[in-house]
Amino acid sequence: MLNFLKEKLHLDVAGALDFEQILFPPPAEELFTGGITHPTIYIWDAWMFAEGQEWNLYTLASPRALYVDLGLDLAVFRDHLPHHWRRFVSNDAGKTWRDDGEVMKPRLETDLFDSRSIWTGSVLQHEGCYLAGYTGIRNTGDDHRPKLQALGLAVSDDKRDFRPLTDEPLSCPLRDYEAIRDMSYYLGPRDTLGNNDGEEGGPILAWRDPWLIKDRNGTVHMLWGAKSTFAGRHEPVVGHGIVENIAGTPRLKLLSPIFLPDAENFTQVEVPQIRYSAQHGLYVMMISTTNKKPDRSPQDYLFTLRFYVSERLNGGWRPVRVRDITAEKRYPGIFFGLREREDGKICAFYNMPFDDNCAETLRHSLPAGLEETALF
Numbered sequence: 001m002l003n004f005l006k007e008k009l010h011l012d013v014a015g016a017l018d019f020e021q022i023l024f025p026p027p028a029e030e031l032f033t034g035g036i037t038h039p040t041i042y043i044w045d046a047w048m049f050a051e052g053q054e055w056n057l058y059t060l061a062s063p064r065a066l067y068v069d070l071g072l073d074l075a076v077f078r079d080h081l082p083h084h085w086r087r088f089v090s091n092d093a094g095k096t097w098r099d100d101g102e103v104m105k106p107r108l109e110t111d112l113f114d115s116r117s118i119w120t121g122s123v124l125q126h127e128g129c130y131l132a133g134y135t136g137i138r139n140t141g142d143d144h145r146p147k148l149q150a151l152g153l154a155v156s157d158d159k160r161d162f163r164p165l166t167d168e169p170l171s172c173p174l175r176d177y178e179a180i181r182d183m184s185y186y187l188g189p190r191d192t193l194g195n196n197d198g199e200e201g202g203p204i205l206a207w208r209d210p211w212l213i214k215d216r217n218g219t220v221h222m223l224w225g226a227k228s229t230f231a232g233r234h235e236p237v238v239g240h241g242i243v244e245n246i247a248g249t250p251r252l253k254l255l256s257p258i259f260l261p262d263a264e265n266f267t268q269v270e271v272p273q274i275r276y277s278a279q280h281g282l283y284v285m286m287i288s289t290t291n292k293k294p295d296r297s298p299q300d301y302l303f304t305l306r307f308y309v310s311e312r313l314n315g316g317w318r319p320v321r322v323r324d325i326t327a328e329k330r331y332p333g334i335f336f337g338l339r340e341r342e343d344g345k346i347c348a349f350y351n352m353p354f355d356d357n358c359a360e361t362l363r364h365s366l367p368a369g370l371e372e373t374a375l376f
Contacts, residue, residue: 024084027101034368042364043353046334049123061086074356080146082106082117087160104162113150113169115139124212130156133210148194149208153250170252173207183254186227202267203292209271225269228257236269262319266291273335282309288332302326305333320375331355347372
């Protein structure tokens with residue numbers, strides 16, 4: 001795929017620097033007001049990390065040039081091409097955003113687990129540094145299997161220059177196949193992992209979008225989108241593990257799947273994001289779901305945001321709100337945080353980028369303003 005791009009761009013070895021700048025464009029000079037419509041990148045999934053008055057919005061980004069200038073089909077190529085993490089900073093509660101540029105990128109032209117692309121994750125402050133859980137996409141050399149995912153861990157001293165903590169992933173469906181299945185998680189046949197066509201009875205491989213959060217004891221948990229075959233049922237779940245030995249060689253202690261009481265209504269969980277309400281002693285989780293199946297027509301696809309609450313991270317999640325976003329042409333939500341309304345209701349406030357079905361002026365941009373949903 002990289003050679004294909006270089007040929008399309010008429011670049012030789014001497015054009016490597018230009019190639020890097022095309023794939024990972026430098027920061028935009030403008031200050032974004034009223035949302036983010038970026039001149040050189042598309043915004044995919046995004047997630048927020050706040051520290052004091054500073055809001056750090058991390059986005060999965062892909063260069064517009066590949067689609068607009070080269071004419072590549074977004075629907076066909078987007079999961080085959082390298083994405084990167086980008087950081088936007090706001091000090092006025094999201095009214096304006098400054099582009100800080102690329103903060104993490106795939107390790108291209110290697111044989112590592114993040115050699116094709118990197119996908120969604122999260123950021124967490126931990127012992128004087130900043131941890132990033134992220135999804136690595138391996139270059140299998142097979143363009144029919146462009147979605148082979150693994151869970152990685154990176155670190156930064158300044159919230160912008162993230163470096164992988166190890167060349168090995170915390171968890172990899174290929175490497176850890178039997179151990180993952182032994183814990184009642186679903187994985188398709190080994191030779192189909194990461195394929196384009198979807199797995200048995202559902203959409204593509206789900207071992208992605210790790211969300212890092214500390215429990216009340218300070219233990220670092222990782223939760224991600226996954227699937228299970230517990231008791232013979234094939235259903236979407238939230239993966240769960242504890243990150244151990246962070247200061248040494250990090251490892252993931254894999255725990256049982258987190259089952260959702262309304263999982264019969266969807267086939268895939270994506271981008272779980274969790275906030276904690278100390279006032280109520282409740283964790284609040286927002287997930288994006290779809291009902292995609294290999295035999296279901298795209299006209300019948302549904303996309304929803306779902307909110308749950310629980311007193312603990314490892315289970316007991318209760319649904320509190322569902323929002324159907326199918327007709328809105330929006331991408332998975334960004335869970336900014338929780339706030340209390342004047343009437344005492346606790347609300348989630350969030351945003352959702354526009355998806356690739358919109359006009360070019362809106363496509364993969366971030367709308368202005370934040371939305372609220374009352375939870376309890």
